[in-house]
Amino acid sequence: MTETAVTAAASPSQRRPYRVIQWATGAMGKTCLRSVIDHPDLELAGLYVYSDAKAGRDAGDIARREPTGVMATRSIDDILALEADVVLHCPLLKFPYNAHDDDVCRLLASGKNVISINNYFHPASLGEAHAERLKASCERGGSTLAGTGINPGLIAERFAPVVSGLLTELESLLCREVYDCIDMPNANYVFDVMGMGARPEEVDLENGPLATLFGAMYRQCVGALAERLELPLTDIRNDHQVTLAPRDIKARAGTIRAGTVAATNWQIHGLIGERRVITHSVNWVMGGDVPGYEQFSHWEVSLRGKPGIDIRMDLVEPENTGVKTTAVQYGVAGMVTQAIPHVVSAPPGLMTFPGAPHYTPRLS
Ligand SMILES: NC(=O)c1ccc[n+]([C@@H]2O[C@H](COP(=O)([O-])OP(=O)(O)OC[C@H]3O[C@@H](n4cnc5c(N)ncnc54)[C@H](OP(=O)(O)O)[C@@H]3O)[C@@H](O)[C@H]2O)c1
Known part of the structure; x- marks a missing residue:
């Protein structure tokens, strides 16, 4: 292992845990929620849900984990009032595609970084006006927005x-x-x-x-x-x-x-x-x-x-886990949770992840 790799691996435990809000608890959201609860460098700060049946329940109960003391809420105002580093945004796709923009802009303007699995992968591709609105919310809150996952994302x-x-x-x-x-x-x-x-x-x-x-x-x-x-x-x-x-x-x-x-x-x-x-x-x-x-x-x-x-x-389905979580769900949760340190430390604005080639191939 190189010196750089040792330093990079050691750095997360040298800081306080990242405070994470989980947004939605479907199959993807619940896998992310479990990753947050289980990870020593992450601390669950809040949980937003859509269903009335889940509101008021302990996050640990929803995730089939020990109680966390964090109660699920249907109120975005409760979420906005929390101190947190990042929101993991995992709701269902809605029609039209930009239906989540208002919520995301409010989260960003309140100073919370957002990682979404639904959108915000490359906002400029959907037009300058769309990208500018998101950028303005980031600037207002000093926050960063990134979309990731496997496809889109990887x-x-x-x-x-x-x-x-x-x-x-x-x-x-x-x-x-x-x-x-x-x-x-x-x-x-x-x-x-x-x-x-x-x-x-x-x-x-x-x-x-x-x-x-x-x-x-x-x-x-x-x-x-x-x-x-x-x-x-x-x-x-x-x-x-x-x-x-x-x-x-x-x-x-x-x-x-x-x-x-x-x-x-x-x-x-x-x-x-x-x-x-x-x-x-x-x-x-x-x-x-x-x-x-x-x-x-x-x-x-x-x-x-x-x-x-x-x-x-x-992807290969993990064996003998005793739970129904699929390889894709683990994969998306891995992409999301591993993005947290990068998104939190990025300058305010719209973030893209590294992955560039060494140089740009010539078109033949
Ligand atoms: N980038 C990627 O690689 C990738 C891969 C797969 C999926 N995805 C995205 O992940 C999303 C979620 O997938 P999933 O498998 O978790 O779906 P799912 O199991 O069907 O879960 C649905 C989720 O949507 C929430 N929900 C309920 N009503 C809603 C509403 N009116 N508006 C918005 N959300 C609502 C539910 O909230 P509560 O249960 O918390 O109340 C639940 O968390 C998909 O829509 C897809 O776009 C991305």
Whole structure:
């Protein structure tokens, strides 16, 4: 281990624990909450929930841990009044995509750093006015805003740039996620938020709510990656697709009828002129019988150029943990909690994480 690594590893215990507010306790939020409760360098300062049934309960009870003395609240004013270093923002996606902005701006203006898993990955990709509003809230509170997670958060923003450091010339770069949703339990999420089971005539892949929401979310991956590689994109364009079920598919959340949506592909291209230099392709599919999805890794990063590179990444489910937490939930919680020291020590404003290549590959 190098001297620098020893110093970096030792530093967290030399300061007081980071005071953390957990915002929302779904599958992702609860995994983050447990990581905070279990981590010696983190101290739970507050807990915001949406459901009345959880309000007033001890955070430890919600997380299946010992009592913490921190009670869940539905009041943002209670949260704003707390002394805390950072808020871990893990609510459900809402329509429209910017529906959480008011809450986040209030948190930032009150002096709390915010790490979100839903948005704020690369705000400039959603327009200057949007980024300026967030920046102004950061300036008011002397706070920092960062979005992170696996996708968005890691694959395009951090993996792809690091890997591109091997290239002398870049032709094109594809980041692809394929996630099998056949065992997802939450019917609202699968049918309403992911759009499965919709009749094709109901799906507007250009201006519909899902196309707009996921277009805005994943456009930020393309924008962040282009910025890291200093690629002078002239346009970012949606190219969304759906695949219909060849027969009825029995999924855990309910039945996907034949002829309705059984896979969505939220696909965004980063262009220079008419040339597709970056493609970010997010595929959610109801099982392996859907045409085109017979074999896949969870994430793939494919670069073409000199040299070409193909990287496949699958998370491995931890064994014998006795809890239902999935590898993806641990992965997102890891990205979020490990970001805390960096976000807390960053200067006020919108933060991007390191992950740049050693130099920018030449476009061939
Ligand atoms: N960046 C990434 O890599 C990544 C990966 C996966 C997921 N995500 C994001 O994580 C989000 C949460 O996923 P999850 O699996 O935790 O979902 P989930 O298990 O369905 O949990 C839903 C959460 O939403 C909260 N909620 C309830 N009503 C709400 C409302 N009206 N507005 C906002 N939130 C509300 C719930 O609050 P309480 O239960 O606390 O009351 C609960 O915490 C997803 O929407 C997704 O965008 C990001």
